[in-house]
Amino acid sequence: MKEIFAFIGTEHTQSHSFNQSLEYFRDIIGDNSTKKFTSESTIREVVQNSLDAQLDMTKPVEVIISSTSVQKKDLPGIESVFEHIKSLNPGNNYTLEITDHMKKLEKLSTIDVLTLEDRNTTGLSTSKTTDVLTPYEIYAYNTGIHGASTNVSEQSRGGSHGVGKIAINSASDIHLMYFANHDENGVENLGGSVELFDHKYNNKSYRGTGFLIENTSLKDRIPLINKDFHEIFHKSTRGLKIIIPYIRFTSDPIDIVKSIINNFFIAILKEKLIAQVIFDKQKYIINKDTIKNLVNDEKIYPTDDEDELKIEFTPRYLQAYTEYDAQPIKVELPAKYNESYNFDLYFMAHDKEINSGRTAIFRSIGMKIEDHKVPGKVRAPYTAVIIGGPNEDEYLKTLENKSHTEISAKSLRDKESQNKAIKFINGIEKEIRKVIDENLSVYDQPQGKLNTDELFYKANLDFSRVIKSSTQTIEIGGDNIKINKRVKKESRSERKTSGEKASTPESKRKRKPRKLKTTSESSKGIFVMQPESIKRAVAGTYEMLEINFLDIDEFNKIDSVDISLKVIDGDGKEYDDELNLIKCYEEISDYKSGDIYKFDEDKIYDVKIYNKKINLIFKFTNNGNRSLKYIYKVGINNDIY
Template sequence: MKLQTLKHKKWKFSPIPNIEESSFNKTLERFHAMGVNGLTRENIQNSLDGRMLNNNGPVILKIETGSINERDIPGIEEVKERIMDLEGRNNYTNETISHMKNKLGQDEVRYISFEDINTRGLTGARNGQSGSKKDTWGIYAYNKGVHFEEDSQEVEISRGGSHGVGKIASNAASDLHVMYFANCDENGEQHLGGTVQLIEHVYNGQAFRSTGYFTDIEVYDDNSSKFYPYENNFHEVFQKDSRGLKIIIPYFRKEYDDEKAIIKSICDSFFIAILKNELEVHVNEEEVKKDTILNYVKDQDYYNQDITEAKKEFTPLYLDTYLEAPSREIIVSNGEEDFQFQLYFKYNEEIPKGRVAIVRTIGMKIEDFKVTGNATKPFNAVLIGGSKEDAYLKSLENESHTKLSKDHFSDTQLKRLATRFINNLSKEIRKVIEEAIKQHNPTDGLMDTKDILYVVETQLKKDLENSMGTVKINNGKSIVKSTGKQSKKERRNKRGGRKSEAKNEKNSPQRKRDPLKWQKSNKEMDNTQEEGKKLYSAHPEMVERVIISDKEMIKFDFTKSDQLGGEKVCDISLSIIDGMGVEYTDEFKIQNNYQEILDVNAAKRCAYKKNVIQGVQIKDGVAQLQLKLRKTFNRSLKFIYYVEV
């Protein structure tokens, strides 16, 4: 097909001698797998990159979803004709082509558009396919894998884009892999372009490349050609009459068409830019900006507000950490250079998964970073660097800007440095985590274990006696296990005969240790002990204590004690014991550590005074308490419990 014939077509595909590649662009598949998150992320990042350099106001992005009549989509009939001629040569390609063909022939087509304000838009549209780095229209419209570079090194470093493949995210969001972009430049000139991603195909007997461009073409006498954009006189959905860029994606995928998911994606990736008033996003009638972002992040309809369930979505935690936690400086080296970051860090034992939001200075989160060996530690953090740090993070990003990686480096030394940096990043944050754990869970040191050892030793003796016989010497030569039975003579010789044995048994009965020990009155206890009541300390064997989430369960088993008799009610007091076994009777205050105390047997709340829980019901020799913890409660505390009746 001659170039002169192509000139009359709205969509231009480059002719090739024959088909060599029969698959769709692999990047389409990667962005398709990322869903609406990849789509919104890429287009918002592009808008932030195009911000007006001398404007202090936020970049405003308007996202709109709706329906348009298929006949109002520019040049769509040509795209449909080519899709009908596509031939797949593997299962994946056949499936994709079949899906595309099934979407043809709709009267009304769903679309999404991204229109930015307070941005520069694209320059040099009238120059078309110029090849100049200053003509951003030519780079954006006609070059794959290339991104425009700013004259200012500082501005270029801060930009989100670097791989030049993000544009295809919009194609991936369309069932037909088609997208359009409307531009209004600083002179008010308005143009419309577009791309479609197919496979290499034969059309009217001629083979063509996979990518088509919605563009005009100028053909010269030597049969060479050059692309030029169309002036924008198309349907209002494709209009852009204020400076900036507008992306329009028709045949919007059904699985992407979710307003709530779009809003969550905005909050997840750009919460820092929004909080710093550098970005404002309108999604249909909803507005996500500095003054409203908390309305969405703190809304149960958008995010689960239960901290204990924060296992995949961490945005509510990140916002709290960034807004409330103090920052500290950490230095991370790649072996050749040191990089300084500000780390906003919060430790909370209710958090089930520890993650670090790594954020570029543009305000875009790269990833929920897992600190090696600490993915299940109870913390949350936000990491932000300066210009130098931003440049290095940018070099480490994968092509979808969602992860720090070494894999895209070809140079062995750069890959080694990247690996060292990522490992050292984990190492430095791990130090902060370990420090926080020590502060919130101080080492107990030594404990008074006399009672524990007594119980263990006594039980061990009983177990040994039951399981094996007496060990004795056989003729002074070897050790053998006896049957455990003694002859009458042996017993008589050992215990002085039957009478002596009976007398000893009568006069020396086996003592049974009561798990409740009576306490003498003392000045420290007198402050809480009521007159006429007896106070007992509870042996550890009778107390079962467990902490689950924000609740503590304590069970007191008095069935092995003779001290309480038929008592039905008791008071229980708590006293802290430190790692050295030293007791502090008046340092623990119930009201500072527990929100409420429930008597499980009575199914009602308990009253308390200072460190004494009053009126606890005893049922079948057992008392049970359920205590709701305050956030300030130190879970590592050890207690001695006193029972008062």
């Protein structure tokens, strides 16, 4: 029987653009217009899933990555893929550009292919004993489902188990991938998927995902027996082999070598992972014995390129992890959570000439989650690596984004869970800052001061006027904050006879916020708020801020923003380095909801807008400066830099 890619039928087409997750990973990989691509997101997903499926825990997982080419006719079901691609009807110009590029590729006869094969892994079991989906069925025919694992160490693993498979599709110019599986019974199967969007083909409507099957009904879901196909589809040992045709990213093996080392160097040093990268006559073996030489190789990690130094932290991470002893740190959450988390911190201080401080956060399996910027210490001369155990892994996983490259509270919807996550992240940062301060006491010494006498005098006058004339003032009594309404003194224009409309002087008309230019075409922008939209009041250890968007059309449908604060003097000149919110404020919360917001040196994140207003309560630290004047920049779509 002839193999084809089958799509699930539907009564009506609804979506005429690609899956959002697919778009997300496409953006990470690169842009066809610039021809700048990276393998990192694809390599992370594949290697992570291989580590998740480790068979013999006493031996490392092996991953072999190879580049080759095949004839188009050797790709199973490829004709059916292009038949569906040609029937796509894009809903916007961006999608049209991608589909037009896909259609042009049908003319190619020789196709570039990347293969990623693992060994010492379980593979995907095809044994069917109950009505529960087998691991093979989950991976082959489903998205968004996490297969249950019987492995007790599952909580310490990355484990997208098919959810991250779309990252592999995104690495292909036509969103096509195959996988060859060799299971525990020696059975070899071949599967595959292609990610398009809803479309009509031969007068029938179909969903966007196609699955490789024999020319039978998709309902039967009978795994395709892997025989008589081109040798690149063969899998002789137990495990999984990914085959990506029409590969998008660079054929430079160094990019792939760096992707592996950057994200898995601890797994390699712990002998949990060995990797081979084979491109034509070039072959790189990455293991605990070769990794240091590879990191010291100028061709892989140049040291004479300033731009490269700003990006590549791996050589410094490796040095910190291998040459410095672990320091235990403990993150204790507030009593109501009754939880604490323990990490090992590998800390290295270095010369002040290298002024980019980063902390690599790792899972215990040896995979990096992110290069974390500790607020207030981004320019400190240090490098650190932090790694926890299974308990810490389990909680970190709930905070990761879909590509496992960042931890934040944004992905959590429950407010209490968000507040807990903010406390957790702030707790990690607080402990790391302690270690930084202990080791870099010289770094925090004053390097010169701004003369702020005039600024303080004018700011105090402004604060007094706000407190006296504002319609809302704050009273601090015990632990309570009370808002008193104050009747505003009637102006002369308001005392005119009834029915006579007072004229509004030109200088008193409400001004629109000034929009700054941004580098992204999709961005909605950054707005500098006008003084008449801002109300501030300070009383005791608290400050209250109100930002009013009532007459600003750009914020009609916006429910949250980021707020950046910059110190200004009496002439309106900005001073970038004069404010550190972390040193000035102990906590920033929402007056309406009580939510606690995450903030760093000069930015408050994901602030909610209620009835076109923002009302924040700032709690000063003991050393918090109450006499600074600010300019407020409000960013939509995280556009504040």
